[in-house]
Amino acid sequence: MPTTLFEKLWNTHVVREQVGRPSLLYIDLHLVHEVTSPQAFSGLRTSGRGVRRPDLTFATADHNVPTTNRALPIADPIAATQIETLRQNCREFNIQLFDINSAEQGIVHVIGPELGLTQPGMTVVCGDSHTSTHGAFGALAFGIGTSEVEHVLATQCLPQTKPRTMLIETQGALPEGVSAKDLALGIIGQIGTDGATGHVIEYAGEAVRSLSMEGRMTLCNMSIEAGARAGMIAPDELTVRYLQGKQFAPKDGNLDAALSYWQTFKTDPGAIFDQVVEIDANTLEPFVTWGTSPGMVVGISGNVPDPREALTAADRGSAERALEYMALAPHTSIEDIHIDRVFIGSCTNARIEDLRAAARVVNGYRISGSVKGMVVPGSQNVKRAAEAEGIDQIFREAGFEWREAGCSMCLGMNPDILNAGERCASTSNRNFEGRQGRGGRTHLVSPMMAAAAAITGHFTDVRKWQFK
Amino acid sequence: MVPFRNHTGRVALLDRSDVDTDQIIPKQFLKRIERTGFGEFLFYDWRYLPDGELNPSFALNDPRNRGASILVTGKNFGCGSSREHAPWALADFGFRTIIAPSFADIFANNCLKNGLLTIVLPEMQVAELGQRAQENEDYQLTVNLEECTVTDSRGFSAAFSIDDFQRKCLLEGLDDIGLTLQHEAQISVFESQRPAWIR
Ligand code: SF4
Numbered sequence: 120m121p122t123t124l125f126e127k128l129w130n131t132h133v134v135r136e137q138v139g140r141p142s143l144l145y146i147d148l149h150l151v152h153e154v155t156s157p158q159a160f161s162g163l164r165t166s167g168r169g170v171r172r173p174d175l176t177f178a179t180a181d182h183n184v185p186t187t188n189r190a191l192p193i194a195d196p197i198a199a200t201q202i203e204t205l206r207q208n209c210r211e212f213n214i215q216l217f218d219i220n221s222a223e224q225g226i227v228h229v230i231g232p233e234l235g236l237t238q239p240g241m242t243v244v245c246g247d248s249h250t251s252t253h254g255a256f257g258a259l260a261f262g263i264g265t266s267e268v269e270h271v272l273a274t275q276c277l278p279q280t281k282p283r284t285m286l287i288e289t290q291g292a293l294p295e296g297v298s299a300k301d302l303a304l305g306i307i308g309q310i311g312t313d314g315a316t317g318h319v320i321e322y323a324g325e326a327v328r329s330l331s332m333e334g335r336m337t338l339c340n341m342s343i344e345a346g347a348r349a350g351m352i353a354p355d356e357l358t359v360r361y362l363q364g365k366q367f368a369p370k371d372g373n374l375d376a377a378l379s380y381w382q383t384f385k386t387d388p389g390a391i392f393d394q395v396v397e398i399d400a401n402t403l404e405p406f407v408t409w410g411t412s413p414g415m416v417v418g419i420s421g422n423v424p425d426p427r428e429a430l431t432a433a434d435r436g437s438a439e440r441a442l443e444y445m446a447l448a449p450h451t452s453i454e455d456i457h458i459d460r461v462f463i464g465s466c467t468n469a470r471i472e473d474l475r476a477a478a479r480v481v482n483g484y485r486i487s488g489s490v491k492g493m494v495v496p497g498s499q500n501v502k503r504a505a506e507a508e509g510i511d512q513i514f515r516e517a518g519f520e521w522r523e524a525g526c527s528m529c530l531g532m533n534p535d536i537l538n539a540g541e542r543c544a545s546t547s548n549r550n551f552e553g554r555q556g557r558g559g560r561t562h563l564v565s566p567m568m569a570a571a572a573a574i575t576g577h578f579t580d581v582r583k584w585q586f587k
Numbered sequence: 588m589v590p591f592r593n594h595t596g597r598v599a600l601l602d603r604s605d606v607d608t609d610q611i612i613p614k615q616f617l618k619r620i621e622r623t624g625f626g627e628f629l630f631y632d633w634r635y636l637p638d639g640e641l642n643p644s645f646a647l648n649d650p651r652n653r654g655a656s657i658l659v660t661g662k663n664f665g666c667g668s669s670r671e672h673a674p675w676a677l678a679d680f681g682f683r684t685i686i687a688p689s690f691a692d693i694f695a696n697n698c699l700k701n702g703l704l705t706i707v708l709p710e711m712q713v714a715e716l717g718q719r720a721q722e723n724e725d726y727q728l729t730v731n732l733e734e735c736t737v738t739d740s741r742g743f744s745a746a747f748s749i750d751d752f753q754r755k756c757l758l759e760g761l762d763d764i765g766l767t768l769q770h771e772a773q774i775s776v777f778e779s780q781r782p783a784w785i786r
Contacts, residue, residue, distance in 0.1 A: 134777045143770060154617050155671065157620035158620065158621065158622045182617075246671075264670075264700065265671040278763060282692075313605075313666065316663070316691065316692060376784065532617065551609040551667060553610075553613060557632055
């Protein structure tokens with residue numbers, strides 16, 4: 120019987136099936152960060168359990184870390200304790216840690232792929248909802264809670280109920296200036312923030328195939344914003360090319376075996392999905408969110424919607440509350456929304472290609488006098504690569520701050536936050552109330568759109584940009 | 588984990604949909620390394636005004652909701668971040684059950700691990716409960732997990748469904764890591780058959 124990519128991943132990882140109970144799934148790669156792990160390690164200690172496979176477990180500090188001078192001690196004592204706790208836990212349980220001063224440090228979902236840890240045909244978990252990012256390699260990758268982190272540490276397995284499957288089939292190609300981020304926002308706008316709840320999404324079609332690996336990661340990253348358990352894309356030649364030579368990728372004698380194994384991870388023709396969604400990529404434009412949930416999104420040529428036109432009373436209420444929080448009036452043209460801050464960063468859009476795309480827009484321009492801009496590379500590797508290409512110079516000369524790698528203002532657990540009332544064009548993934556700082560107003564956009572807004576001081580259609 | 592069987596308690600209504608875990612427990616409180624003590628920060632930015640005073644217009648600050656242990660709320664509750672601090676905060680605050688038309692997956696899972704029961708009821712019934720909670724002083728519900736019912740003393744009765752195994756875990760307060768470890772031998776056999784290059 121023809122099966123889907125998801126089913127192949129599932130079937131090759133079931134350790135044990137039991138009637139009336141979730142299946143026991145084997146986990147190939149467990150990524151750990153400082154915020155969601157301390158209670159899991161202390162749970163292990165309390166119950167006298169160890170880490171079953173420290174060799175399949177990798178840790179980094181990303182959420183809490185300062186993005187300024189790393190040589191200085193961390194100013195926030197509680198954050199410092201959390202990072203120190205991670206260090207101690209990794210030492211005690213023999214887990215490899217990419218600590219804040221290591222050359223490989225970075226956002227957990229950026230470093231997994233770039234170190235070659237994430238590979239096709241794997242199950243990947245992390246105590247972080249954006250673990251869906253790793254699905255870009257044809258892996259089954261999903262976020263878990265801290266109790267489950269403890270479960271995986273202790274057993275390398277996780278009891279899981281089989282999710283349903285959803286195919287998102289794109290037709291046509293993305294127009295010039297429309298990026299993977301816009302595709303993701305367009306999908307969420309269409310199916311809603313709970314449109315894929317209980318499902319694993321497979322993305323397919325021309326527009327997905329023609330994305331770079333970075334673009335595929337951006338798309339899979341945002342799957343959770345549609346409520347999905349995971350998002351995935353079948354591996355192809357591009358996937359293989361990306362992985363070749365990476366630090367932890369299979370090498371020499373293992374490479375051929377790995378290649379033929381990876382090829383088996385694709386959906387057979389005729390395989391059935393529980394749901395199929397079609398997306399016309401040709402008609403997509405650069406998107407900007409106007410509200411406090413990623414589904415509240417509209418094209419750059421559009422206007423802020425009128426809550427009175429909402430279909431249900433609940434939607435009307437949410438839209439009214441969102442507009443009040445965002446201090447926006449219905450019918451305002453998106454291009455007329457002025458911003459105070461620009462954040463280019465996060466596990467959605469802080470890979471080298473994202474920085475290149477933004478730098479191409481910025482090149483030769485100066486940031487608007489009323490805007491403060493910040494670029495936070497996703498990892499130390501990305502930062503070094505960008506510096507080698509002179510991208511940091513382009514940003515600096517335009518007036519952006521160039522920072523050290525971490526989550527930074529994506530969630531503002533470190534000092535990088537919005538002040539109350541500040542409006543930000545952000546390449547991150549969540550525009551929830553207060554996400555980037557209490558009272559801060561976040562608009563989600565692509566790196567190119569963020570760059571253009573930084574220059575003009577308001578949202579600007581990057582499809583009409585005069586590149587210098 | 589504390590077992591969950593039957594529970595009767597006061598109902599609080601949070602009439603919003605898509606409440607994300609950033610609202611349930613904002614990031615500035617995620618730096619603690621313990622599982623306890625998160626209740627005082629529950630819904631922090633909504634519960635407190637910027638000057639630190641209680642926000643009188645927020646539902647949970649309504650004196651009528653004091654001591655509530657059952658939360659009735661809108662669809663897609665718990666979306667966003669996977670932070671288990673969200674159920675820790677809800678449980679620490681005193682909630683034992685949350686009733687909504689739908690929950691985000693990771694959140695619902697996290698609740699289960701902490702003895703917090705999430706009940707999915709159709710939108711109409713949730714709205715009915717919300718209305719009753721608003722109209723009646725000290726409105727109480729009884730949740731019976733053995734029979735999978737939600738009832739009040741005024742004629743409301745609804746049946747809900749829950750996965751059998753999840754129900755068993757809650758009823759017995761099972762340690763699921765212990766359960767998995769019973770299959771150690773099988774895990775080892777599986778490991779010995781994994782492709783060689785996956786370390
Ligand atoms: S960059 Fe943002 S979304 Fe990504 S892992 Fe960090 S905090 Fe989470």
